[in-house]
Amino acid sequence: MPLRAGAGKAVVDLPASLFPVDGFTTVHDPLHVRVLVVDDTVTRLALAVIEQTSVFEDQIARAREILHEVCAVDPAHALIVASHTFSAPHVQPPGRAPEGEEERNARLSGAVDDALASAAADAVRSLRPARTGFGLGTCRVNVQRDVRTSHGWWLGADDSGPTDNSVGVLRIDSSDGVPDRPIAVLVNHAVQSSVLNGSLTRSGDREISADLAGATATRVEQHYGDGTVALFLVGAAGDQAPYLTAVRTTVDENGRLRRSDTQDAGHTLVDLLGERLATEAIRITDGIRTTGPTAPLRVVHGSVEVPAQLPPAGGLHTLRPTTRYDFAPDGLSEAPVVVARIGDTVLAGLQAELNACTGLDLKAASPFPATCVVTMVNGAAKYMADAGSYDRITYEAMNSRYAKGAAETVAARLVEILRSL
16 A cells, blocks of 8 residues: 655744743744654645644644645644643633733744644655654653652652653655655653753743753754654653653652752753653664555544543642542543554554553553554643542642543543554
């Protein structure tokens, strides 16, 4: 079955006149939009990775329109994924930008849309016959972030806690191009791109950065040279922090949160962890033998009815470690899911952030050895913690609109879809 693929990337233009925006005052390293387009003469799929913390519904709608216009992709076959860097301004929906930032938010929104259109155009122009292959490796740049304190569970680093260290790589080669230069490299790993989350420079600036996801993708692209685009797909990372972070928060004997910041040195941590993850991704990529697809491209959407709960009564920023918490039911909610099959690799995607143990269970139950669990797909829905997190009263469980049992229900539905393929 014939397959064509093309990829492109573009920088989000953020001029100095835009700042300050959403609390950020300057740019340390540029944000990118990366687009992969694949088709098999029947179905065309577009995958766009935008270096933002999350992408809201109105931006998803615009992105799908852009990909439809530029790439002739059915909106249902467009997957928009946030890289989940915590060091990027949010593109707020109309009417939700902070007072006085409406014009700057509109300019930011336009800059991201322009970058998406440019990357998409490059992807379409570069479409050519392609082969695919999948490889799996291991890298420990992540760590379980839920830790037990004398006042309850909180955020930190627990080397003994459950972690998914696997790195999944989908390699897409040109059938008639440079054999050692992939068209695209998709890297799937369960880690939040939050090394710099909340960090300030010594001068007090809050800097924009693509963080760990961007550093990894850029290093992979630099290794293979012009013509290769690397797309980072965040896995089930709801409880998976970078192994080292610029800001350290501890809980004192009175239950108060104490914060320390390495400031400018945080960028060194991004470089170190990005180099480590990219090195493993390159090793995996080099060992993949690509072949022609044996099955058609498929994109399957679904929706799962799950139990919901009310948000924290006092707001997100009032959360603290505790041994008592009122998880207040809020009826039922619909959780959208999507599965995309590219060759023998499947991407099992959802908006919500799953914990690592749920992602591991999902991959173990999948009939496809090459299964990538991808979160932050086509929107953002905060955390969808595993049942045990509610028993422990973790941050992910408290900061969720989904109630206990939702993650397991969604995972089961995704496995059903995978088996149907």
